[in-house]
Amino acid sequence: MWTPFYLFISFFLQAQAILVNVTVDDSGINPLTGQPIIYNPPGAWNLGANCTMCTAKIDARDVHNGTWHDVSTFNSMLQLQTASLVFNGTAVYVSCAIARTTSSPHGFSDMSFFIDGNLVGTFVKTPPGLPGYDFNFTVYSNTSLPPGRHELTIQNSHINGSSSLILLDSITYSSVLHTPS
Numbered sequence: 001m002w003t004p005f006y007l008f009i010s011f012f013l014q015a016q017a018i019l020v021n022v023t024v025d026d027s028g029i030n031p032l033t034g035q036p037i038i039y040n041p042p043g044a045w046n047l048g049a050n051c052t053m054c055t056a057k058i059d060a061r062d063v064h065n066g067t068w069h070d071v072s073t074f075n076s077m078l079q080l081q082t083a084s085l086v087f088n089g090t091a092v093y094v095s096c097a098i099a100r101t102t103s104s105p106h107g108f109s110d111m112s113f114f115i116d117g118n119l120v121g122t123f124v125k126t127p128p129g130l131p132g133y134d135f136n137f138t139v140y141s142n143t144s145l146p147p148g149r150h151e152l153t154i155q156n157s158h159i160n161g162s163s164s165l166i167l168l169d170s171i172t173y174s175s176v177l178h179t180p181s
């Protein structure tokens with residue numbers, strides 16, 4: 001009499017654990033923690049639409065939530081430019097706009113990706129020299145994170161490295177949600 005009852009409860013509870021994608025906009029917050037993406041040094045990163053000196057001019061309709069963050073390096077960069085997000089999940093995806101142009105803006109990409117302080121990937125791309133951008137472009141994905149809390153850090157170029165542009169649009173991660181029954 002009791003066994004089928006417990007089996008039913010167990011099945012019901014398992015069915016309430018679902019994997020969901022959570023998207024953190026470049027200028028929004030992580031909806032599950034309330035924390036935004038942390039940009040360093042803060043003055044180097046520009047809210048794209050409000051940046052008069054930035055050469056990347058993007059139609060807000062082409063990017064997630066109408067916003068993007070623009071950072072670029074020059075050959076003499078002495079301080080690392082990074083964007084970091086703390087999340088609890090098993091997968092993470094970084095979405096950028098990628099400039100195809102070689103000038104205004106110079107679209108060379110040299111990004112490094114760190115999970116919990118360890119270098120896990122790079123995205124290096126020379127622009128083809130065509131007009132426009134590739135939008136919603138996944139520059140890094142990791143679908144094999146151990147469950148739990150992680151810190152993702154995106155680094156632009158290197159100290160004294162080549163000139164590189166990042167137009168960060170959003171970061172998405174997959175998290176197990178336990179919905180109340």
Ligand SMILES: *[C@@H]1O[C@H](CO)[C@@H](O)[C@H](O)[C@H]1NC(C)=O
Nearest residue numbers: 019020021022093172173174
């Ligand atoms: C999350 O988004 C990625 C990239 O768009 C997709 O490949 C994946 O299937 C999604 N996962 C879930 C649980 O929706």
Ligand SMILES: *[C@@H]1O[C@H](CO)[C@@H](O)[C@H](O)[C@H]1NC(C)=O
Nearest residue numbers: 024025026027028029065067
């Ligand atoms: C969308 O962008 C605005 C800033 O323009 C920000 O205040 C808001 O939190 C963002 N919304 C989401 C859902 O990320």
Ligand SMILES: *[C@@H]1O[C@H](CO)[C@@H](O)[C@H](O)[C@H]1NC(C)=O
Nearest residue numbers: 027046047048049050051067
């Ligand atoms: C960006 O510019 C818009 C329009 O000029 C303005 O409404 C908004 O407050 C600005 N945002 C920031 C963060 O400066």
Ligand SMILES: *[C@@H]1O[C@H](CO)[C@@H](O)[C@H](O)[C@H]1NC(C)=O
Nearest residue numbers: 061062063064065066135136
């Ligand atoms: C990129 O995705 C966003 C939704 O996240 C959408 O609003 C936008 O139109 C897409 N951009 C293009 C060029 O399709």
Ligand SMILES: *[C@@H]1O[C@H](CO)[C@@H](O)[C@H](O)[C@H]1NC(C)=O
Nearest residue numbers: 115120121141142144145146
């Ligand atoms: C994903 O992250 C894990 C944990 O940091 C790492 O061991 C693995 O190499 C990463 N995979 C990719 C494709 O970056």
Ligand SMILES: *[C@@H]1O[C@H](CO)[C@@H](O)[C@H](O)[C@H]1NC(C)=O
Nearest residue numbers: 088089147148149176177178
């Ligand atoms: C991460 O989320 C899972 C599922 O919601 C939860 O069981 C776990 O305690 C969380 N871990 C941390 C370190 O917050």
Ligand SMILES: *[C@@H]1O[C@H](CO)[C@@H](O)[C@H](O)[C@H]1NC(C)=O
Nearest residue numbers: 075076077078158159160161
């Ligand atoms: C970067 O360049 C500066 C100026 O030329 C030099 O002083 C510094 O040692 C270089 N740093 C590295 C890590 O190469």
